[in-house]
Amino acid sequence: MKLGARVLKTGIAIVLALYLAELLALPSPIFAGIAAAFVVQPTIYRSFVSILEHIQANIIGAGIAIIFVLLFGNHVVVIGFAAVIAITIILKLKIETTIGLALVTLIAIMEVQHDDFVIFALLRFATIMLGVLSSFAVNLIFLPPKYETKLFYKISTTTDDMIKWIRLSTRHATEHQLLKKDIEKFKERLIKIDQVYLMYKEERGYFKRNSVSKTRKLVVYRQMISAVRRSFEILKRLHRFENELHQVPEALQMLVQEQLDCLMSYHEQLLLRFVRKIKSTNEDDQINHTCLDHKEVTDIFMKEVNKTRDEEENNGYHLLHVLSAMLEYEEHLVHLDTLIASLQSYHEEDNHVSLPERDFE
Incomplete structure (x- = not known):
């Protein structure tokens, strides 16, 4: 288990909320700490959205609590019915993620009934809102997330690991069950990459x-994510048709190996070029100049398919699955090359990515 930034921010937010509640002499400061634990979010944007939603939900919870206590008292059945009403309203507003804290507010206010109940309720509400605001302040100030660095690192390491497996597969040097397990792990890593991409996408720029x-x-x-998914598709097909590919002519096996080696080298260099580890290339010096073009590769594959058309074995037809994956992979790499060149041409000063020294899993 790793101690991440969100864990640290949660602890800091709780400490800040409790300290401020005690400093302001608010009754039951523990509720400020509870509220702070609910609201910490992984991104500043989500934190901003969360605080707006929690303010609405807490107002609903506090308002219903005050009305029900004044009209019906604070019997346990009344509290339960008030909670149902609060949940219904919150669900109607589509802010269901705030239900937990809204119910804490409602129950905290309805637990006591006395002459100064309204003042007591407002103080409880203020205590809980102090916790919400403390979490928001911590999200803004402490440990700002670097999702761009995290995203590129995950893409880069996943690509490197996948390329290693593809190189081994084209040389028939893989252990079938071990690769099968790693393919499942790659699926999980790709899901995490998508999640980090969404978090990075949510972060807003402050200047135009x-x-x-x-x-x-x-x-x-x-496009980087799309390219790594294409390489994953190649790995899956090499694994699925491992035996069939092993039975095709050796010359064709070498063609697949050399073409994929060329494309994967192209992929690696694109990632290095993006972080300016290697110099940019011009149109007359393409990185993938050694790769065969689509027509050459397709013609060679189709000749092999035609040879096996009248044979009992249909290994040649399985090559079409690998061929289509290779062609898609190349198209995505060429498009990625174009996008990187465009970015570095028009935003030369704003496209630096800091590489981390540790794993972000």
């Missing part, structure tokens, strides 16, 4: 210039 640059970067990162 930064916003335009980030929009272009989002397009590049989306």
Whole structure:
């Protein structure tokens, strides 16, 4: 288990909420700490949305609590019915993620009934809102997330690991069951990449210039994810048709191996070029100049398919699955190349990515 930024921010928010509640001499400061624990979010944007939703939900919870206590008292049945009403309203407003804290507010207010109940209720409400605001302040000030660095690191490491497996697969050096397990792990890693991409996408630029640059970067990162998914598709097909590919002519096996080696080298260099680890290339010096073009590869594959058309074995037809994956992979890499070149041409000063020194899993 790793101690992440969100865990630290939660602890800091609770401490801040409790300290401020005690400093302001609010009754039951523990409720400020509870509220702070509910509201911490992984991104600043989500924190902003969350605080607006929690303010609405807490007003609903506090309002219903005050009305029900004044009209019906604070019997346990009344509290339960008030909770049902509060949940119904919150669900109607589509802010269901705030139900937990809204119910805490409602129950905290309805637990006592005395002459100064309204003042007591307002103080409880203020205590809980102090916790909400403390979490928001911590999200803004402490440990700002670097989702761009995290995103690129995950894409880069996943791509590297996938390329290693593809190289081993084309040389028939993989262990079938071990690769099968790693394919499942790759699926999980791709899901995590999508999640980090969404978090990075949610972060807003504060200046128009930064916003335009980030929009272009989002397009590049989306294409990076698309390219790594194409490489994953190749790995799955090499694994699925491992035996069939092993039975095709050795010359064709070498063609698949060399073409994929070329494309994967192209992919690796694109990622390095994005972080300026290697110099940019011009149109006359393409990175993938050693790769065969679509027509050459397709013609060679189709000749093999035609040879096996009248044979009992249909190994040649399985090659079409690998061929289509290779062609898609190349198309996505070429498009990624174009996007990176465009980004570095128009936003030369704003496309630096800091590489982390540790794993972000």
